[in-house]
Amino acid sequence: MLDTDWSDSWRGAFRIELRAEAIGLACHGWPVLPGTFPTGPENGHGNWTGPVPVHSDWADRLGAHPNEVAEWWTQPYSLLVATGKTLDAIEVGDELGKRAARLLRATGHPAPIVATPDGRWLFLTTVTDSLPERLAASSEVRWHGEGSWVPLPPTPYQHGVVHWRVKPDVWGWRLPAADAVHMVLIRALEQAENREVAGQQFVAASAAA
Template sequence: MLDTDWSDSWRGAFRIELRAEAIGLAWHGWPVLPGTFPAQANAEGSWTGPVPVHEDWADRLGAHPNEVAGWWTGQPYSLLVATGTVLDAVEVPDELGKRAARLLRATGHPAPIVATPDGRWLFLTTVADRIPEELATDGEVRWHGQGSWIPLPPTPFQHGVVHWRVKPDVWSWRLPSADAVHSVLARALDQRGSDRTALVGAGQFAAA
């Protein structure tokens, strides 16, 4: 596991792959950033996920791919992409993510989707200035817009590696409309609520 064997061989393998992915994303115009990695846990040994390694990360957005390549020359930094300029992301629990992914496939226009080892799915979209109220007020949904970032594959976590559920090249690197994806996520959220209500009703009926 990554949390028990972050050896030099692990670091070397991840650095090469992460560097290649970062350069490719930068050539597509995505604002990539280097992030912390599990071996950089604090003194208590905890690591809650990657954050930008540079305090001035917001000033580095849009760096040339050659500069991006240099960031990964010596360290296996996590691969982050800043949100709010080129793309946004909506982060949801995996159960809701799977439901929304099925609905998106039915439309024939899949969105790029990232999954993390801790059971979270991230739906990438065009930039938006808000999300629907039902998503904004749901405690399990998080919107990544201006001033935020998300991890991209193959960023390592302590218990696995971030991976694509739907790669961006599936739709020729076009990002789906934020409104369209938000609408699908809201439908998935509504379906989840209906299913839970039905289960509660069934339980009450059985108890009677």
């Protein structure tokens, strides 16, 4: 998606899709919020780095009725969901996200997964009050808990659209236990580190030969 693609007709059609998704998520009890749009006047020229809540009092608006949600999306807003109440999200980079997703498939753990156009993966889980130290200490992992939010599909970025890697309805809208996903992410981190160490050893051995 290029910046030149943002015609009025395209924006109108996309707003309808965003509104429908927001209403559907609200009907399932997810605390959705309207977020800024990449071409909105509040974002300046080329300064937009991702959606943030439109309303300064967004925390007081959580749990809005679907009818109120429908009223919000009469404007072209991005789609956000607040974390720390109904769900949490663990954000990782593309490589770690792919590795963790493969492990989740192999173990049969259900987990809705979101991917953003800037190479970030979001694993949605039940709410927890902390991360395991192994994840908390990693620069590759960001935990979205109380007081935070994440974008949901089909939120637009300047060069792409947020999309589902695994949709929540695939698992009957069940969120996986946070600790189960944490353990899988720890395994994915360890696999990546072991691979890196093996690569370094191979390079060292080749140089010594």
